[in-house]
Amino acid sequence: MGKKVLVFADRRDGVVRQVTYESIAAARLIVGDGKVIVAVLGTDGKKEVESLAHYGADHILLLEDGQLDTYITDAYFLAWQYVIDQVKPDVILTGHTTIGKDVAPRIAAHFDFGLISDCTSINMVGEEITYTRPIYAGKAFVKKTFVSGTQFSTIRPNNIPTLDLDTSRSATTEEISVEIKKDRLRTIVTQVVKKATSGIDLSEARIVVSGGRGVKSTEGFQPLQELADVLGAAVGASRGACDAGYCDYALQIGQTGKVVTPDLYIACGISGAIQHVAGMSSSKVIVAINKDPDAPIFQIADYGIVGDLFEVVPLLTKELKKVIQNG
């Protein structure tokens, strides 16, 4: 029997994020002969229609409203509530991102829905949909199901592969609107300060270059940043480096901090404490660079170099530049 699967698109600076395409792929897996409906909030949603259709959307709801261009909890709450009331979906999927994490639980509480957050895979087992998610930051995993009612889940970026691009696919579109009264918005965003980091989000980065206590200072992150720039990577850090004040807590990877699952993780001067490893051990390939041959990080690394990161990293940057330039 076909289901109605509703995906809330996640946009950053107006652009639909990768995790939306990953959510659509999950939706297609469970939709049967039903419909994958994607809701796009904010202005200029039309430009996303074609690409959403090519990656698996059947029907696209456009809620063009300037008040939804910046994320405000109450505004998004009203918009999501309206869309859910209209669509009456069997399953709702969205990204486990700043927006999804913030509004999904409120929506779940309002509708009395269960919510399984931060899923790394979704599968059909017979007629039942099972949701797999990490606990203890990936030291263990659980498989969960819904007891009853609408199924609602947020998807961890970088885990579910998107479908292959199919340019022959098309989708129907529908413009909808909801009244968002100013006096319903209880919080106001007065300013957004962009941090000086490269702008590549850690949780979605394909490559992460990460530094630990061995980096020794704020300036010590410079060679790591240069390596990251060459690779188009994001820079991360261990708790040791953050606690020592070498970098911002926003970069911290671990059980406290962010959990990342990139294709390539390069750990520089990181010893590999359990709490850090929990945040990165699911990376597909791990490279460790450390002076101490007994550092526990080498036990989970695919490739290890025992040496001083200040010698190794600049050399690595130089060698990689050559390879990348030669294609």
Add this chain to the structure above:
Amino acid sequence: MNFLVCLKQTFDTEEKIVLKNGEISEEAVEFIINPYDEYAVEEAIRLKELHGGEITILTIGPDRAEQALRSALAMGADKAVLVETEDLEDELDEHSISQLLYAAIQEQEDNYDLILCGYMAVDDGSAQVGPRLAQYLQIPHVSTITKITIAGNEVSLEKDIEGDVEHIQTHLPLLVTTQQGLNDPRYPTIPGIMKAKRKPLTRFEIDDLSISEQSISAKTAQKEVFLPPQKQAGQILKGSIKEQVTSLVEKLHKDAKVI
């Protein structure tokens, strides 16, 4: 000003996870206040130092959770409430827990101006309970805050949004979820620990709360817990640093195909 902090006792982050009969073993495990909730406790204490008031700590959990409450009292909170869930742990999901917190808040005589919760717990990591609770209470929430300033009824906040910082203006009553970088939690002092033993701690059983069994019954069920495949140690490269780097680049390019 009345502050409420909702906290959870969790495994220490240095603990390894061991399965016994398909369940996570608590044998010889060290428990701590969930690190994100510790930021919430610390911030409540700092705000109380500035504005005066009273701090209540609330937890849902087994008997051992009293330890975490006593630690928060030793840091400087005033009183604590424990809703005991003995044997029910596995049957409660985020929906159940937020309903229980809501019901426990209804039992209190105080009206809270500011409710602080950790942004997530380091065990389940679902980041749901704070926003769910705010919805039940019909008050606004701001999640993952890294700074809070209160002036009268007005609240200015800074929030971590995937590396960038958002400045937000709102008003009390309010629920916030606390993120790393907000503060550096204090260690309890010996006099603090002595005092904490005498501070009021109220225990409830679920049956004491005016909430039906149906409204706390879980919407989701856990089918299986499993450990991820053990990552095998790879190869330590050999030769001079120059040779090792060359060989690494080649392996990343040709074998692993990640660049």
